[in-house]
Amino acid sequence: MSNLIDRRAPENTTPFVTGLADAVLREIAELLDTLIETGETGIIDLHSLPMTDADRDMLKEGLGEGEVRVDLDVAGPSRIEETGTAGVWWVRHEGADGRIAAELIEVTRIPEILLSHPDDIREGRTRLREHLDEAGETGTEELAE
Amino acid sequence: MTKDRTLGEHMSRRGISRRAFGKYCAYLASTMALSPKMAPAMAQGLAAARRQAVIWLSFQECTGCTESFTRSYSPTLEDLIFDFISLDYHHTLQAASGEAAELAREQSMEENKGKYIVVVDGSVPTKDGGVYSMIAGHTNVDILASTIENAFAVVAVGTCAAFGGLPYAKPNPTGAVAISELVGNKPLINIPGCPPVPEAMTGTIAHILAFGSLPELDDKHRPLAFFGESIHDRCYRRSFYERGLFAKSFDDEGARKGWCLYEVGCKGPIAYNTCATTKWNGGTSFPIQSGHTCFACGSPNFWDQGGFYKSLPSRTSSIGTVAGATAAAGVALGAGAALIAANRKKQYSKET
Numbered sequence A: 001m002s003n004l005i006d007r008r009a010p011e012n013t014t015p016f017v018t019g020l021a022d023a024v025l026r027e028i029a030e031l032l033d034t035l036i037e038t039g040e041t042g043i044i045d046l047h048s049l050p051m052t053d054a055d056r057d058m059l060k061e062g063l064g065e066g067e068v069r070v071d072l073d074v075a076g077p078s079r080i081e082e083t084g085t086a087g088v089w090w091v092r093h094e095g096a097d098g099r100i101a102a103e104l105i106e107v108t109r110i111p112e113i114l115l116s117h118p119d120d121i122r123e124g125r126t127r128l129r130e131h132l133d134e135a136g137e138t139g140t141e142e143l144a145e
Numbered sequence B: 001m002t003k004d005r006t007l008g009e010h011m012s013r014r015g016i017s018r019r020a021f022g023k024y025c026a027y028l029a030s031t032m033a034l035s036p037k038m039a040p041a042m043a044q045g046l047a048a049a050r051r052q053a054v055i056w057l058s059f060q061e062c063t064g065c066t067e068s069f070t071r072s073y074s075p076t077l078e079d080l081i082f083d084f085i086s087l088d089y090h091h092t093l094q095a096a097s098g099e100a101a102e103l104a105r106e107q108s109m110e111e112n113k114g115k116y117i118v119v120v121d122g123s124v125p126t127k128d129g130g131v132y133s134m135i136a137g138h139t140n141v142d143i144l145a146s147t148i149e150n151a152f153a154v155v156a157v158g159t160c161a162a163f164g165g166l167p168y169a170k171p172n173p174t175g176a177v178a179i180s181e182l183v184g185n186k187p188l189i190n191i192p193g194c195p196p197v198p199e200a201m202t203g204t205i206a207h208i209l210a211f212g213s214l215p216e217l218d219d220k221h222r223p224l225a226f227f228g229e230s231i232h233d234r235c236y237r238r239s240f241y242e243r244g245l246f247a248k249s250f251d252d253e254g255a256r257k258g259w260c261l262y263e264v265g266c267k268g269p270i271a272y273n274t275c276a277t278t279k280w281n282g283g284t285s286f287p288i289q290s291g292h293t294c295f296a297c298g299s300p301n302f303w304d305q306g307g308f309y310k311s312l313p314s315r316t317s318s319i320g321t322v323a324g325a326t327a328a329a330g331v332a333l334g335a336g337a338a339l340i341a342a343n344r345k346k347q348y349s350k351e352t
């Protein structure tokens, strides 16, 4: 495990299950309440919690495995998975070397990073229009020849 | 790059989408223990910002800080900072030399009056008229004074700039002083460390860009996000400390079992820095994880504290309130760390 949140203690020393998984699951349940009742989304930064590998496994188990998995290639890889609990997403951003840069639980209908940003859409349209204009000009020239 | 283009426009022309800003800010918020809910607003702020002019001055130093800064390692995510800033002057990195280099500095100062950031590494010699370190015929004292005059803020990177560092060590033959002695009322951020953790440098600069203001600082001008807790607070060997299990030498059984290094001179309890969580070399490790003690290289006077391998005077009194209180209360590692995480969150909640 090479990542920013490697907090492994040497063997046989500290208890591996700290109870944090349970606490996080309860927080997620509350965030789901809010999402259902008000539509407000929630985020938990897993990096800030001193979770052990065992805690992490417990959390994964508690949420279950879902049916959506998205791989992004944005300044290094990112993996975004909906867990078996609908509306609860596990977001993992990595640097180029596979090191975890951020790990979040997002409680939302869809994590914002998956949506196309309006500025990107505008930029895409400009490029497409430029391309079409150029292609149009070349086409006209070819016809004239 | 055209100076009046926003970072968003600039990056988009290079085929880098707004998602990259979102991801960078999620990373930044996590590293700085800011609420993850702030990331979208930060991304928005960053995308709307202009490229930040930075003038980097190197005085009495070893270039280790620059080495560290340029090794924020990953060629993708963390390196985005180099797209966000315009490093207009830096002795070691700039291609120009001599008069052309000095001209670049003056031009940047003129064009970005009141907006540029001055990064300084190294202390400044003041003895004998400051003759012990001169650049282009000017003393460090004069260069610093003229460069910061119209700066937005000064960032002192490395322990030499922040606290005097090795040049300031007894008997301090050059009369070296920390940058804080010479900046008057200019906003100052200290990012100590020998060298500083790269993420502490890049994260602080990105914070200024995204919010247009300085991050929250402690009484020594250090960003709380990176220097708010001691190495001891976040050390994975802490449970041994609490249980009184100490290595007595570097090759004894305790050392092999990974026990606490306090008695072989660990200065973790008085060291405020981010090594234990951010770690080094792409999150690989930090000195204590490699079996060595912490020197407290980011603390004032770390070089004159009676020896790197001499243990701190007393387990309870010298450590101060944090360790004293938690040790007395018998807080276990996990619970202690969780509490700390909660406190950090609280500290920053007002920014949300």
Ligand code: SF4
Binding pocket: B231, B232, B233, B235, B236, B237, B238, B239, B241, B259, B260, B261, B262, B266, B267, B268, B269, B288, B294
């Ligand atoms: S004294 Fe040093 S090794 Fe021991 S727990 Fe504190 S920081 Fe870790």
